[in-house]
Amino acid sequence: MRSYTHIAAAILFYMILAFLLELGHFLLGLILAAWISVFPDLVDRLTGKHRGIGHSLLWFIPFSSLFIFNVDIGAAILVGFLSHLFMDTFTVHGCPALYPILETNFVCLAKKRRIKTGTKMDKAVFVFLIFLIVPAALFATGNHALIIGDEENSTAFATRTSPTTSSPYTIKNDVTLNFRLDEATNKNVTVERINENMTTILVKDMDPGG
Amino acid sequence: MNLIHAELCIKDGKNVIYYNKDLSQCYKNLKQNFTCVYLDEPVPVKSRLINAILAISKDQTPTLSRFTIIELIKILVTELENRRLIIFFNHFDRLTPRSAHVYQQLNSYKNIIFVCNFNQDITPDLYPFFKTFELMNKEEYRLASGENEINITYAAYALISGTCFFIYLKAASYMLIATMLIGGVWFALIIYRTLIYAGGRI
Numbered sequence: 001m002r003s004y005t006h007i008a009a010a011i012l013f014y015m016i017l018a019f020l021l022e023l024g025h026f027l028l029g030l031i032l033a034a035w036i037s038v039f040p041d042l043v044d045r046l047t048g049k050h051r052g053i054g055h056s057l058l059w060f061i062p063f064s065s066l067f068i069f070n071v072d073i074g075a076a077i078l079v080g081f082l083s084h085l086f087m088d089t090f091t092v093h094g095c096p097a098l099y100p101i102l103e104t105n106f107v108c109l110a111k112k113r114r115i116k117t118g119t120k121m122d123k124a125v126f127v128f129l130i131f132l133i134v135p136a137a138l139f140a141t142g143n144h145a146l147i148i149g150d151e152e153n154s155t156a157f158a159t160r161t162s163p164t165t166s167s168p169y170t171i172k173n174d175v176t177l178n179f180r181l182d183e184a185t186n187k188n189v190t191v192e193r194i195n196e197n198m199t200t201i202l203v204k205d206m207d208p209g210g
Numbered sequence: 211m212n213l214i215h216a217e218l219c220i221k222d223g224k225n226v227i228y229y230n231k232d233l234s235q236c237y238k239n240l241k242q243n244f245t246c247v248y249l250d251e252p253v254p255v256k257s258r259l260i261n262a263i264l265a266i267s268k269d270q271t272p273t274l275s276r277f278t279i280i281e282l283i284k285i286l287v288t289e290l291e292n293r294r295l296i297i298f299f300n301h302f303d304r305l306t307p308r309s310a311h312v313y314q315q316l317n318s319y320k321n322i323i324f325v326c327n328f329n330q331d332i333t334p335d336l337y338p339f340f341k342t343f344e345l346m347n348k349e350e351y352r353l354a355s356g357e358n359e360i361n362i363t364y365a366a367y368a369l370i371s372g373t374c375f376f377i378y379l380k381a382a383s384y385m386l387i388a389t390m391l392i393g394g395v396w397f398a399l400i401i402y403r404t405l406i407y408a409g410g411r412i
Contacts, residue, residue: 020376094359103361108366110410
């Protein structure tokens with residue numbers, strides 16, 4: 001696969017991880033994941049053997065040791081590296097993940113359906129990843145309300161703020177109010193105790209002016 | 211095509227086979243130095259033997275079809291005398307067990323060498339004959355046949371589905387827990403099913 005596809009895949013996988021685990025240093029992690037996703041090809045270019053030592057899971061050991069210093073950065077680098085290996089398993093020749101112990105290639109899909117580097121299929125995967133990156137970015141940056149609506153913020157809870165007294169009637173009088181504020185207007189809540197057996201709760205819309 | 215290597219193998223008396231290559235180039239080069247016969251297809255074996263005899267024989271005898279295969283082999287060997295004959299044919303994989311047996315009989319003569327190609331998997335019946343050949347493009351065959359690879363398609367599908375399950379749980383956090391779980395499992399299964407449909411079975 002071309003480097004741009006690997007970068008797109010690394011960005012997507014890091015966004016998903018950041019969304020699931022609520023990782024910090026989002027932008028730095030994104031840059032690191034994108035950069036490290038081309039690292040295997042760079043190493044193989046230096047060694048002269050493509051799909052060689054650069055595509056080996058041996059790199060997992062030094063990369064995972066970065067967790068000691070910073071979890072966010074360690075996760076970003078690890079995701080960037082593993083995304084490259086994962087995406088390469090979908091190519092025709094696969095990925096020799098256990099090189100140099102075992103030169104066997106790990107592959108996905110039937111041979112005819114695998115992706116040839118530089119072909120239209122490669123570019124199609126890139127475009128598909130870009131389409132996935134857009135919603136992933138919204139979720140990872142906390143802007144998912146644009147997609148699923150702001151339902152969480154439209155529910156208000158009203159509970160008694162004064163400390164509970166040791167009166168024998170405490171349980172009987174402890175009331176929790178739960179409002180759905182679909183109209184997004186402020187409410188005026190009045191609780192009036194008529195007698196020992198009756199309490200009235202009035203809910204009125206507040207005027208915008210006051 | 212590694213013609214120098216092929217020529218060295220032929221000089222050593224080894225049969226040569228190519229995976230998914232056109233033999234015509236090899237034939238053009240080798241016919242200058244050796245007695246060569248180019249058979250497009252290996253079967254039917256009797257007519258191919260007649261073609262070979264007619265190609266090397268000085269007398270054009272039109273009555274060869276009356277002879278049996280064993281007799282034709284004897285005629286071919288007699289006509290050859292001590293000359294070295296190289297028989298080219300395509301589609302080694304299309305050999306039947308019976309025709310392979312006839313060619314193996316010819317192969318028992320040291321002055322008859324075969325140069326072939328194949329495009330598909332070799333059936334177990336042909337392996338004894340196939341083993342007498344030197345494969346010229348081993349690396350190409352290894353990559354194409356996929357003999358040295360581990361397919362992790364279903365593990366990858368499960369990984370993607372599992373990730374989608376967690377994304378769904380996280381994204382749908384405002385829903386009730388039960389709905390979330392059932393919906394998440396359903397969603398992951400749909401993803402897995404779709405991947406099998408789109409990615410194909412192995």
